[in-house]
Amino acid sequence: MIHKATVDAVFEAARVEEVIGDFVQLKKAGSNFKGLSPFSEEKTPSFMVSPVKQIWKDFSSGKGGNVVAFLMEHEHFTYPEAIKYLAKKYNIEVEETEQTDEQKQQADERESMFLVSEFANTFFQNSLHKTEEGKAIGLTYFKERGFTEDTIKKFSLGYSPNSWDAFTAEAIKKGYNLDYLEKTGLTIVKEEKQFDRFKGRVMFPIQSMSGRVLGFGGRILSNEKKAAKYLNSPESDIYHKSKILYGISHAKQTIAKEDNCYLVEGYTDVIQFYQTGIKNVVSSSGTALTTDQIRLINRLTKNITVLFDSDAAGMRASIRGIDLILEQGMNVKVCSFPEGEDPDSFAKQNTLEELTTYLEENAQDFISFKASLLQQESKDDPIKKAELIRDMVTSISKIPDVIKREIYVRECSRIMDISEEVLFDTLAQIRNVDIKDQRKQQKQSQKSMEVVKPATEKPQKVDRQHLLERSIIGVLLLYGAQEEEFEDMMLKENEDGELVMEPEVHTAKVFEKIYLDLQEDEIEFAHDNFQEIYGAIINQLHQTEEFKVDVFVNTVSPEIASEITEILMNEEKYKIDRWHDKEIHVKLKKHSVSQYVNDIILNLRGHLVGKKIEELKESLNSPENNEGNHDILSDISDYLYLRKILSDKLNRVI
Known part of the structure; x- marks a missing residue:
């Protein structure tokens, strides 16, 4: 139990606008701040923060409260965890009495899964830094990648021993329930046997926006042909890979401050960029970019710069992600690296100034990028060129803002040497089809959820x-x-x-x-x-x-x-x-x-x-x-x- 003196010190030090500003991009609105709701999908801000009263209110979902209530709602913290998070943020020493066994047992299932994940994170770090195997294999690998000791600790990198049950046995010995080890995916249970999922891998903890460990990514270092190079935690009550971005807890403040987010593919891309000095960078962790991940960024900034390898597969994946970003009303730029380079290798070989200059000079508007990329594929084939133009107009049709759509149509006309009239006609056709599809889906949805209303429905009386x-x-x-x-x-x-x-x-x-x-x-x-x-x-x-x-x-x-x-x-x-x-x-x-x-x-x-x-x-x-x-x-x-x-x-x- 946390002492009252600690709780009082936390409330005295914590500023609701600073804490929420780590998760939501806030803009001044009179004496208050406004931002997009982190609890619902919206494009017009209805989330309000009052620095004077030290409270917040989300008018779209009805939620509200003080700084602790926000962390409990947004990060699913318990009350003590929210206090500890704030104490850490404001450098306040936490005084507490030890929990009894009965109190530990009362923790709910979700909380137990978080506790197991935190224990695993500590175990993998200790294994990396304090065992001969970890130092010889895991630490050597990270240092060969060019990561410093500070960076390794900053990202809580670890190592899972090359033994069938090293982690599982230690966790059970420490009193952690096998059921939660299995539910988090850290342990695989088959009949009477159980073994470690991440055996013999270097470990990348995947954290929530506030820094809670949700799951892990593990890279194998041996040449086993049957084993996957990268392995992620399976979906669980606390880990949904489509809703989290790797590195978001370290990047959130810089993203809001710089008003831009760099989006890369892998864990090491994020870490290398961060170490070089560009901290507003996140990764979709090897999965295809999702709408939920884009919304996570949208709370902090309207601007995304997509960075990718020079290989064709990476480029095509990036193009698919661009349309999703545009649908959310965000501004997107694209930057590729020289042949044979990726964000990790390029950042490793260049200084912060060189890297920043390269990004500024080579980040293209999505229309220019898409035109140059697809033109290479179409060459002089008129049919392929027509398909390319339609593809570009399809991307433009995703943009919600009518003014932006018109500007991009004019830009596309200039680049592709085709009349604006034809492009506007094509845009109208595509949007009409989309609107019809949306209406059809809405009708089907309404039909499936149809409720018979009483013949005479009285208006609700005001209390x-x-x-x-x-x-x-x-x-x-x-x-x-x-x-x-x-x-x-x-x-x-x-x-x-x-x-x-x-x-x-x-x-x-x-x-x-x-x-x-x-x-x-x-x-x-x-x-x-x-x-x-x-x-x-x-x-x-x-x-x-x-x-x-x-x-x-x-x-x-x-x-x-x-x-x-x-x-x-x-x-x-x-x-x-x-x-x-x-x-x-x-x-x-x-x-x-x-x-x-x-x-x-x-x-x-x-x-x-x-x-x-x-x-x-x-x-x-x-x-x-x-x-x-x-x-x-x-x-x-x-x-x-x-x-x-x-x-x-x-x-x-x-």
Whole structure:
């Protein structure tokens, strides 16, 4: 268990915009930051981060919370793991008591798989650096590739001994469950036997964006013909190869800073580039580029430069990936290396300055690259040239932005010496076919998911009390400790014995005004979460002179923190300026905080009085009505008069 002092130090040091900025490209939007949601597919940013309140809100998925909540949602960390991650990021020493055996057993299956993967990572590193076999075979190989000690440690490279069960036996000895060894793919289990998947290979740990070990890639160094040169962990609950990029945890900050990502093919390409000094580089790890991998980059930058070997197979694979990148609305450039070179070898032989210069001078726009590459194949064959042009227009058709499409059509016309009119006609044909296919798929999807709706579907009723209670919480969070001058309209008897309303001015803190008014009317919140938040805020405001939202939100449960975040970020997004649509007559922009508080309280009172009137009206016709209609009608009359008074106080007719 982590000591409270460590947790407090972490929350004090961590900045939500810095932590989330490692995973999402954030842009300034007033006092906040905005970015693309990391939890859903979107092209218009709806993800908001508030540095002032130290919270975030994703309006597309509804998720939100503090910095720890983000790591728990995005990286699937447990609470302690999120705290440890932040402690490491901000160089805070973690004080904790050792977990009991019972606590270890309570870890869920997914978490157990992460623990097994971390143990394997440590085992392979120790095997590389501390065993004779590891030093002689694994370390020698890495150094022959030109990797320094620092680079080897940076990427946590390792070695799996050339023994059938060296890792498995050690893991079981340390108390790790064979079931999780098998589920992570580290151990292969057959009948009563079990053996290591990565026997005799140098190891490349594959990490998530935050640096958690998800799986491994292993390269064999012997000349066994039957064994695959590279072997990856199989798919599991924690490792999905189509959704992760090798090197992303090391590259994320530089990608966002440089606003560009270099995409290569293999592990060693990434490592060699990084060692040379170009750190915004990732790899699809030998798999074909996927939409999920592109979206991972899209959170950090809109610009991708695809780097590939000079061989024809590598080029064709890159072309297939380009269309996927264009579909996501991203900008793509392509750069090939001289014949016989790949990113790894070229980076190894050149300085940072030489490598940077080469990339700048040789990175081509995808249209120019595709034209030069495919022209070599078509040569003087008119039929092949026609196919080439159609292929280029097909790529252009993938671009969502209409202006970019037009610019690329004009560029294609210039390069291929063909009229723009023909290209625009071809583009229209291709897009029409695509649109028809999409509509067909949508219809099939809707048909398969068709739900019979009731003949008359009533519109959803607005819960006015929920909105009012929510707004009281919002006011307390934003202005609770603020001192204001309140003008209350009090009923007083004049000289003629008539009841009239007269203003009475007094000064109070916002939370005191709300607390006393609700106490006076014996009003309790109808929604449990709001009642809990209200109690916690009032308690905190009574105890401290200085109330800070960013500190308060870290003292409550994740569920309550999420509710608070939603209230605050909706305040940011909508400024409560659509209440008239919901028959709640508050004009925040035209009134002071004190008037706003009065309006909310009076609206809540009016709403509750209205509910009471409706209840009394229903009881008139109730079979259980034994008191007679006279008393009920008298009560209704009193409540109607009270509602009129509230209307007068609001200076409007409700």
